[in-house]
Amino acid sequence: MNKPHPFRRLSMIFLLACGSLGGCASQYGHILTKQDKDLVGSHAAGAATWNPLVDASVAQLLGRCPPAVQPAAFHKASTFANAAPSLEGAQFNTAGLTPGTPTALATGPASVCFIGIENKSSEELGDFKDQLYERIDTQINSAATFRAISRRMVDAALMETRLRPDALFLPANRAAFAAALGRQGAPVDYLLYATVTSGTTDRNKSSQRDYELTLEMVNMHTGEFLKESAKIRKGYSKNRAGKWWNYGWFDQADG
16 A cells, blocks of 8 residues: 655645644634724725714814804893883894794704715725714714704604605705604704715726715704715725835835
8 A cells, every 4th residue: 555645644634633623714803902093994994994084074063063052132221212112222142143043943952863874985884884873973962062863763753754864855844854853852953964975096906095974964944054074095906015106105004
């Protein structure tokens, strides 16, 4: 009988060892601390892209939104030109009050209804979509001048009115939606929309993708809106040399 070739013998020993250990393919995990950087995705946007986009866009939007409006105060003048009731000499304190601002916005924090996230990018958000929603909703709710409405109430009101989120830009639909939330005990002052977009630039086997997160806050009572966005650029290459060739030697954000 021929003896097994030495290489074949080593292969058999290796296979037996793998079988006894429950397989050669293994995966390891470790807990990240606050000091650890987010992992940069090699094929799509990840935590290192989405988290800064949310933080920047929310901070910019809340920084532009007007603070809690104070009720207009009425001060009677010491003397009137005539004894008859008149507004002559009266002074109104309207600081921070814009024309057409309803009294609902004049007391306490304004209530914000976060409608959802629309993905118009070239990538699927996957499980990041719900995480982005919760991250934005939590930051809005932590602001002193705003109060977020429960997502469950928002979904229930949309189901009751049978309205799509983009249909709420019509005044009649906004009124029906606000009435549905009001019956749940959740009056609403603002609608918040989030949109994710991307733009891709290709160069041979390398590419650059610009990710943008836009937040749009719509006043339920007047239809006026504010919009803020944040952008992050990310490069993709088939190998490390491609990154150095396109973006230089000193870029440390490896992925």
